[in-house]
Amino acid sequence: MILFTNDYTEGCHPAILEALTRTNLSQQVGYGFDEYSVHAIELLRAQLNNPAADVHFVHGGTIANLLVLNAFLKSYESVIAAQTGHIFVHEAGAIEATGHKIEVAATPDGKLRPEDIAPLLQKSPPYHTVKPRVVYISNSTEIGTTYTKAELTTLSEYCRANGLLLYLDGARLPMALAATPDLTLADIAQLTDAFYLGGTKCGALLGEAIVINNPALQPDFKYHLKQRGALLAKGRVLGVQFATLLQNGLLFELAAHANAMAQKIARVVQELGYEMLTVSETNQIFPILPNTVIDQLKDEFGFYVWKQVDAQQAAIRLITSWATPEEAVDQFIVALRKYSQG
Amino acid sequence: MILFTNDYTEGCHPAILEALTRTNLSQQVGYGFDEYSVHAIELLRAQLNNPAADVHFVHGGTIANLLVLNAFLKSYESVIAAQTGHIFVHEAGAIEATGHKIEVAATPDGKLRPEDIAPLLQKSPPYHTVKPRVVYISNSTEIGTTYTKAELTTLSEYCRANGLLLYLDGARLPMALAATPDLTLADIAQLTDAFYLGGTKCGALLGEAIVINNPALQPDFKYHLKQRGALLAKGRVLGVQFATLLQNGLLFELAAHANAMAQKIARVVQELGYEMLTVSETNQIFPILPNTVIDQLKDEFGFYVWKQVDAQQAAIRLITSWATPEEAVDQFIVALRKYSQG
Amino acid sequence: MILFTNDYTEGCHPAILEALTRTNLSQQVGYGFDEYSVHAIELLRAQLNNPAADVHFVHGGTIANLLVLNAFLKSYESVIAAQTGHIFVHEAGAIEATGHKIEVAATPDGKLRPEDIAPLLQKSPPYHTVKPRVVYISNSTEIGTTYTKAELTTLSEYCRANGLLLYLDGARLPMALAATPDLTLADIAQLTDAFYLGGTKCGALLGEAIVINNPALQPDFKYHLKQRGALLAKGRVLGVQFATLLQNGLLFELAAHANAMAQKIARVVQELGYEMLTVSETNQIFPILPNTVIDQLKDEFGFYVWKQVDAQQAAIRLITSWATPEEAVDQFIVALRKYSQG
Amino acid sequence: MILFTNDYTEGCHPAILEALTRTNLSQQVGYGFDEYSVHAIELLRAQLNNPAADVHFVHGGTIANLLVLNAFLKSYESVIAAQTGHIFVHEAGAIEATGHKIEVAATPDGKLRPEDIAPLLQKSPPYHTVKPRVVYISNSTEIGTTYTKAELTTLSEYCRANGLLLYLDGARLPMALAATPDLTLADIAQLTDAFYLGGTKCGALLGEAIVINNPALQPDFKYHLKQRGALLAKGRVLGVQFATLLQNGLLFELAAHANAMAQKIARVVQELGYEMLTVSETNQIFPILPNTVIDQLKDEFGFYVWKQVDAQQAAIRLITSWATPEEAVDQFIVALRKYSQG
Structure with a gap:
């Protein structure tokens, strides 16, 4: 069975295994001070256009989120997120376990805008509520949508004007950037106080790069x-991987492939007259299909049924990855056409 | 320069890289339910002689310790450790950050015995102090010493008689078992409520296996x-590695090599008439050498000066690993003999 | 200016000051083991019809909530509350600061029913979300409403059938019981796993009585x-107060007075043709009045404007207390009639 | 039986009960913004000679300590205390429960000096240990000793030179100041970053005044x-009490009485040729008496046996309070003389 359940169903890009093998027996100091990590940080800073960026490689997205938010928030401060935000839904209370409340806004597309945030800043009486301090966004979001450069700029300005820090969960930032031509890593560095750049879902065995742009937030993060x-x-395990992914644009090439695979399916979905639950140009798409079609697809392909839309149809979630072969996608398309005619 | 600073200065055993490469493109479910992790757990349970052991692979020792201790302790309960315990000294307050106090006993050899623990159980008045609940030990300890089977049995019985849980930090458990012929993994499983079996320091890129033997402590650990x-x-990244290490005794073979390398140096140290700071049969040794000898060795070899013993001499810490070539050890021995004559 | 802003604007019932004075120089042991606290616990257990109830007096409601919830919840477990719940809105993240997530259901009347809870029990995938364990309700609620005995019984049975603990925030439980003739303290003890009985808002200087009915949750609470x-x-400061309030039904007498004062206003509100925001038979009422009337009332009386209902009118919150003189209420009524005619 | 077990065995000074009664029915806003609290803060600021001091009244010493330390410390920062420090021994892990490690120095007299602190500032390697940030001292200490103005000045200068904050637990600060004529509240305000001034042990029903002198630490403390x-x-419950205690020097008068009562006993102890365990000029004394004498005293007086000194004798702890009648002291003296002759 071919899995479209996630973008972490395979191992890593072969160039990473080669690099791990090539560097394997070199003796290195520990804890991220090895030469590969140092090199990876240099590569990343260059792409960020910020030689003073504070960079830390960690093993996963939940740890990145809890490290950053706990470091940035005082005990009584909260983080604002969309109701679909990964930290609110799928991290088993990781942020609350560090002592902090998440306040949420319901937004249809998983994105936050100033008008979603503003009501959460009205608190009374003083001292009896938490005090919002960080705005958490994901790009691409948990439902495949992306921010435009204009949207991010507006949000960034709003945060700065209101004493809020902006933090971006970039588990799929490579896909978002690959799908948004006028938005670059350097823009992200300039518009946010901190973000993490995902590796696990973009060709690494494991690893995310936390980037702290705001100098006031950098000291002692380690x-x-x-x-x-x-x-x-x-x-070194993380340093070698990011050095590989950041060399010659490999990371973004892999992201572009993941996007292209999903979008190839998306075009057929639309051609067949089906709706999408969300507007996505990335590697996560949510076609709304008849239950009968879904049932038949399920026998051959792995994916999640995301949301029952009405009695007859549901949105499914299809995710492609850096490793998805085009043949797998074509096989899905053939099946989809076939069952749709039935 | 040859480093004897740590047992994590190299990558991993080549068999692991081969296994990662071989399994790389197989699609697997995430979060430790992949077939490699399942297989590794089966291999480990067989060696533990406990088919009901609860096993979880994690990426490092500090996280293993904080996960287990936080899961086992209620808010007001404490963990008892030796003053040299890794959790007390070198985890940046990780246990306290989960809300728990560590209570310590000063012991000369880094090992805990019932008489070290007993005074910490005398608390008064009720409710004004923390309530001890877990005893934390390391084997081998942070200073290279090891528990005999008799010592562990006595400690285990004492804990059970006093309502205390026994948890063993096994970052270097493979080395301890390799150095203690009558002690097996199955013994450890029987004598402790939980422990972790180290991979990072024994040939893995990263990874430790948390084992929970006590059924009452197993539910919901994930x-x-x-x-x-x-x-x-x-x-899969952890599953593949442990499946490799646990097959055909590779893990213990690598530990035995690490021990043998350090002990080869130890024999020469003693032959030259130097003392050791601690009694160690494992891969960490602490020779007490004249400062002049240390200064000369430092130009060629990397190691830590552990403790100034008097004005003329200091204990240094030498650590060998699964990857230490015998030539490196021989080179050190030649240098040590030369500077000792000087 | 007469304040209807809260039920803690005055000190305490004179009988408490007399008791504090009478017992003042008696030497007593500390920490709640004094004879007055012991006596108060006996009085309360008798009224609970549960000689084994575990009782602890504390100084306020937020501390009562955080103590109970933190004691009952494991790290990964959550508490379910109404969106208006005090713990969710007005405790400055106190529950999250102990590491726990609050999950909320939006309910129009501030009360929880099984159908509000059921959707929060559907979690997937396993381990990625928190695990609900406690249901938190307030009676009377933050918006003045009360549970009937039948509603509480249904909720209690639902919780037990679903492995959930039921905890009741009783900051204004005396008012709720005074307004619900068929519901007694003994019922509350039987239907909940724990609750607290409010003193601060019912005639004490400070103090709430935490009651743990479920024996499994009692050990070591102190x-x-x-x-x-x-x-x-x-x-003793708390023991003397509760001994006074629990003697001869004083607590419930004071609550009945507080209710009567608010309800006297409520009758006039309705007679004048105004709506209420919520159905309340307790000491908190939320009349919806024209802005012009509100503005005039504001010059003479203290109260909160709770919610703008439309451009012309708003709901205000009026709270009366054990100490509200009937003349103050009459004065308000006179003013309300006058401005309503204007 | 007359109790010398503690300085919180009685209620409060009668002037407090009178003030509570006098102000009882005045309607006041809540949460410390009432007129009595405002007035008490003004009185305290005047005595501190610091109109900008941030003052918060709380209900007890443990909460004062955990509030201040948690507010001042980042997650990875520690507090340094003497091994006898109340926060380390007798607060049931309250500081650790907020996520912070306490690092201790063993000192014979319960006082900290720069040389006790210096070794705890030597940490290596970076990031693997906690980072000390606050120095916690008690005055008078848990064993009755006091700091001279010179000692406090030296310590304060050392802290400032080393980037450490100085926090003073003043549960018995009134007694310390009453026993140290050249040391004033204004000195304490100048030499520390924060402290709390004890009420519970000095004539209040309950209450401590947290004072934050360092402006950088003041924002948002509430x-x-x-x-x-x-x-x-x-x-108001706390405001009324502190307004009473701070008027006309009542607080220090009560502390002086408590000291005088203990010192009257101390003079007889010494006259009879007994040693003291610690040098105390405050209301806690630790005479070393023969076991036979202790056994006889125990039948008539309540006190703790603090420490077995040898087979024949033990140190007992005697504590007097603002309420201790001179006759009780005289009775103890008579008994002590009698049993000592026996």
Whole structure:
């Protein structure tokens, strides 16, 4: 069975395994001070156009989120997120476990705009509520949508005008950037106080790069990594991977492939007259299909039924990855056409 | 320069890289439910002689310790450790960050015995102090020493008689078992409520296996992994490694090599008439050498000066690993003999 | 200006000051083991019809909530509340600060029913979300409404059938019971796993009585008090007050007075043809009045404008207390009639 | 039986009960913004000679300590204390429960000096240990000793030179100041970043005044009070008490009485040739008496046996309070003389 359930069903890009093998027996200092990590940080800073960016490689997205938010928030401060935000729904209370409340706004497309945030800033009486301090967004979002450069700029300006920090969960940032031609890593660095750049879903075995742009938030961040069990003894494992992915644009090439695979299916979905639950140009799409079609597809392909839309049809979630072969996509398309005619 | 600073200065055993490469493109479900992790758990349960053992692979030792201790302790309960315990000294307050106090006993050899623990159980008045609940030990310890089977049995019985749980930090458990012929993994499983078996320091890129033997402590443990950011999307990365290490005794073979390399140096140290700071049969040794000798060795070899013993001499820490070539050890021995004559 | 802003604007019932004075120089042991606290616990257990109830007096409602919820919840477990729940809105993230997520249901009347809870029990995938464990309700609620005995019984049975604990925030439980003739303290003890009985809003200087009915949740609770700074050295201060309030039904007499004062206003509100925002038979009422009337009332009386209903009218919150003189209420009524004619 | 077990065995100074009664029915706003609290803060600021001091009244010492330390410390920062420090021994892990490690120095007299602190500032390697940030001292200490003005000045300068904050637990600060003529509240305000001034042990029913002198640490502190359940609805209860105690020097008069009572006993102890365990000029003394004498005293007086000194004798702890009648002291002296002759 071919799985479209996730973008972490395969291992890693072969160039990473080659690099791990090539560097394997070199003796290196631990905890992220190895030469590969140092090199990867240099590569990333260059692409960020910020030589002073504070960069830390960690093993996953939930740890990245909890490290950053706990470091940025005082005990009584909260983080604002969309109701679909990964931190609110699917991290088993990781942020609350560090002592902080998440306040949410319901938004149809998983994106936050100033008007979603403004009501959450009206608190009374003083001291009896939490005090919002960080705005958390995902790009691409948990439902495949993306921010335009204009939207991000507006949001960034709003945050700065209101004493809020802007943090971007970039588990699928490579896909978002690949799908948004006028938006670059350097823009992200300029518009956010911090973000993380995803590796796990974009060709790495594991690894995300936390980037802290705001100098006031940089000091001592590595203490948080150690205290939360995120300072890998063999930091090289992450350094080698990011050095590989950041060389010659491999990361964004892989993201573009993941996007292209999903979008190839999306075009057929639309051609067949089906609606989409969300507007997505990335590697996650949510076609709304008749239950009968879904049932037949299920026998051959792995995917999640996301949401029952009415008695006859449901939205399914299809995710493609850097490793999805075009043949798998074509096979899905053939099946979809066939069952749609039935 | 040859490094004897740590047992995580190299990558991983080549068999692991081969296994990662071989399995790389197989599509697998995430979060540790992949077939490699399932297989690794089966292999481990067989060696534990406990088919009901609860096993979870995580990425490092600090996270293993904080996951287990936070899961086992109620808010007001404490963990007892030796003053040299890794959780007390070198985890940046990771256990306290989960809300728990560590109570310590000063012991000369880094090991805990009932008489070290007993005074910490005398608390008064009720409710004004924390309530001890877990005893944390390391084997081998942070200073290279090891528990005999008799010592562990006595400690285990004492804990059970006093309503205490026994948890063993096994970052270097393979080395301890390789150095203690009558002690097996199955013994450890029987004598402790939980422990972790180290991979990072024994040939893996990263990875430790948490084993919960006590059935009352098993339910829902995976929630803790997710909440603390330790549930890897690509759990296969750990599963493949442990499946490799646990096959045909590779893990213990690598540990035996690490031990043998350090002990080869140890024999020469003693032959030259130097003392050791601690009694070690494992891969960490602490020779006490004249400062002049240390200064000369430092130009060629990397190691830590552990403790100034008097004005003329200091204990240094030498650590060998699964990857230490015998030539490196021989080179060190030649240098040590030369500077000792000087 | 007469304040209807809250039920804690005055000090305490004179009988409490007399009791504090009478017992003042008697030497007593500390931390709640004094004879007055012991006596108050006996009085309460008798009214609960549960000689084994575990009772702890604390200084306020937020501390009561955080003590109970933190004691009952494991790290990854959540508490379910109404969106208007005090713990969710007005405790500055106190529950999250102990590491726990609050999950909310939007309910129009501030009350929870099984159908509000059921959707929150559907979680997937396993381990990626928090796990609901406690249901938190308030009676009377934050918007003045009350549970009937039948509603509480249904909710209690639902919780037990679904492995959920039921905890009742009783900041204004005396008012709720005074307004619900067939519901008694003994019923509350039987239907909940724990609750607290409010003193601060019902005639005490400060103090709430936490009652743990479920024996499995009782052991060691006092440790939590000490650890969160809630074990008063002079526990007598709370014991003397509760002994006074629980003697001869004083507590419920005061609550009935508070209710009667608000309901006297409510009758006039309705007679004048105004709507109420919520159905309340307790000491909190939310009349919807024309803005012009509100503006005039504001010059003479203190109260909160709760919610703008439309351009012309708003709901205001009026709260009366054990100490509200009937003349103050009459004065308000006179003013309301006058401005309503204008 | 007359109790010398503690300085919180009685209620409060009668002037407080009178003030509570006098102000009882005045309607006041809640949460510490009432006129009595405002007035008490003004009185205190005047005595501190610091009109900008940030003052918060709370209900007890443990909550004061955990509020201040949690507010001042980042996640990875630690507090340094003497091994006898109340926060380390007798607060049931309250500080650790907020996520912070306490690092201790063993000192014979319960006082910290720069040389006790210096070794704790030597940490290596970076990021693997906690980072000390606050120095916690008690005055008078848990064993009755006091700091001279010179000692406090030296310590304060050392802290400032080393980037450490100095926080003083003043549960018995009135006794310390009463026993140290050249040291004033204004000195304490100048030499520390924050402290609390004890009320519970000095004539109040309950209450401590947290004073934050360092302006950088003042913003938003009241959020912490609310979040930890320490913002009393009827803040007047604390305001009235402190207004009473701070008027006309009542607080220090009561402390002087407490000291005088203990010192009267101390003079007889010494006259009879007994040693003291610690040098105390305050209301806690630790005479070393023969076991036979202790056994006889125990039948008539309540006190703790603090420490077995050898087979024949033990140190006992005697505490007197603002309420201790001189006759009780005289009775103890008579008994001590009698049994000592026996």
